[in-house]
Amino acid sequence: MALSAFLKVENISVGYGATTVLDKLDLGIGKGEFVALLGSSGCGKTTLLRTIAGFAKPFVGSIQVAGRDVTQMPPDKRGMALVFQSYALWPHMTVAQNIGYGLKLQKRPRGDIEARVTEMQNLLGLSGLGNRKPGQLSGGQRQRVALGRALAIDPEILLLDEPLSNLDARIRLTVRHEIRSLQKRLGITAIHVTHDREEAMVMADRIVIMNAGRIEQQGTPEEVYNKPASPFVAAFMGAENLLSMRAKLQSDQIELVEGEFNAAAVTPQSGRALTSGAVDVRFRAEAARLARSGDRTVLDPGALELRGQVASVSYPGGHWRHAVRLGDHEILVDANSPFDQGETVKVRIPAEALFIFNTAAATADAQPH
Amino acid sequence: MMVRIDLWWLPRAFVLGLLAFVIFGPLTNLVLWTVAEKWYFPHMLPLEYGVSFWQRVFSPRGNAMESLGTSVLIATLTVIASLALAIPAGYALSRLKLPFRGLILLAFLIPQAFPNLPVYVNIARFFYQIGLNGTIPGVVMVHVTHGLVFAVWIATAAFSAVEIDLEDAARSIGAGPIQAFRDVTLPLAAPGLMASAIFVFLESLDEFTGSYFVGAPDVTTLPLLLYTAGAGGNYQIASITALLLLVPSIGFMLVVERFLRADVLSKVGH
Incomplete structure (x- = not known):
């Protein structure tokens, strides 16, 4: 110091x-x-x-x-x-x-x-x-x-x-x-x-x-x-949404490999210490944006886009909070106006709001299920 | 309009009346005896009333005042000695994570666990050898072993009721351990310590067996005087002495009731 x-x-x-x-x-x-x-x-x-x-x-x-x-x-x-x-x-x-x-x-x-x-x-x-x-x-x-x-x-x-x-x-x-x-x-x-x-x-x-x-x-x-x-700090500071993905490192870019709910995305490494392999991706509910499935707006460079269905909507004050279902788990996303329950939506997370960490193998093995 | 009488009041009134009789009956009898000049069977009430026995008890030749003085002196010394042991012991037991804490507390009960008579006979024999028999320090020592269980248990509870944060707060702004104890812990534990002092005082005032074996005949406490008078068939003197013993007991019990807070009582024996 x-x-x-x-x-x-x-x-x-x-x-x-x-x-x-x-x-x-x-x-x-x-x-x-x-x-x-x-x-x-x-x-x-x-x-x-x-x-x-x-x-x-x-x-x-x-x-x-x-x-x-x-x-x-x-x-x-x-x-x-x-x-x-x-x-x-x-x-x-x-x-x-x-x-x-x-x-x-x-x-x-x-x-x-x-x-x-x-x-x-x-x-x-x-x-x-x-x-x-x-x-x-x-x-x-x-x-x-x-x-x-x-x-x-x-x-x-x-x-x-x-x-x-x-x-x-x-x-x-x-x-x-x-x-x-x-x-x-x-x-x-x-x-x-x-x-x-x-x-x-x-x-x-x-x-x-x-x-x-x-x-x-x-x-x-x-x-x-x-x-x-670290994932702990990210979660403690409010990035509670967690996605398990695979990443490939190419020069100073991170490629998040195409998965069941997302297309491949390439985002700048910006100093993150990462290796290729399984990663945990974390982001905050208020950092992501919701778009209708028909939305044709161009995705910002480096952003990650997910597809899911709105499972429930609530109003905690100031914005609408949506639980979006991705297969068998849910993420929370805020938006200024409500989307309908059951509607298929796009969740867009800008590059700077993505917190990516290598999945700790030891902790994954320690999980009871 | 119908007045409903709860029939349950009948047995309740009966039980309450019986209880009052059991408690106040002997007391009334005692008070009557103190003012009876002449009273014998089969008369329900004394035949003559008077205060001539009071004069005898309080006359310069009567032993009552001297015994009262001895009793109060012994009780006071017992309180001082017990608290001098109970304050450090109670503090240590409440603050330190001593191993066998429960066992240590239980150990103070040991003098109570054995029949008093054989214990006191042996103490008397031992004290006789070392010249403590028939002395006030000897009687005080016997009373202290007896009173210590109350003193330590209540002192431990009283100190446990003072949160350790309160002491740490004083330490953190510059108080040494003794200053923190003197300015924070002791004043906050004082009501409990006061209660334990009163218990010890009353126990000592009332104690008979130990005083008899260790003290008699050189040290005459009020209970010993009472015993002599009672054994001699002089119920008036015995009753007046008993009444004298009763006064501090009732007075102090009222004080204890005010001093012993629920949060201290709940920690007794923990």
């Missing part, structure tokens, strides 16, 4: 007892960067965050912050602050006491603490709630108290463990932007664990997609969305 890393995680393996959760993982995060760790539950993203925070100890490897090794340091000496999914506010303390606790530990003068607590309350829209107990607050307010408690001590690194997952959907959308703008304004380095793709895309400078204890891919939201490096 060109950016000299402020937080450097090197070759760490973490586990509980005999199970290894993270295996030889490396990660570098720049100062002031907002990084989202994205993955489904059990992928190790929370373990990685807790290891960085100091609540889990790696078997091997090291963690460095600004050049100093913190691997063996207890959580309280690392200069980080963690915001918990459950908020973990102390029920026996008031809002002001919760926010001020970290400062009290630093033995700051009482006046300083009060000023900082007031500042935090104003910053987070909690003015006038200082004397309430957490039990008397709404979910959104609690979340902000938890954030204020972490920010009050001016941590070098802010760690967020799915802090929005317990909020109502509507509040969640506004809090996303609040946290992001706050992080930008304070210039703080932040690591945010989430399983919500959209949340990660909207908030983060860089997304780190994790699967089974490894980093599958990392990059800007645009990169991981448009150039998924």
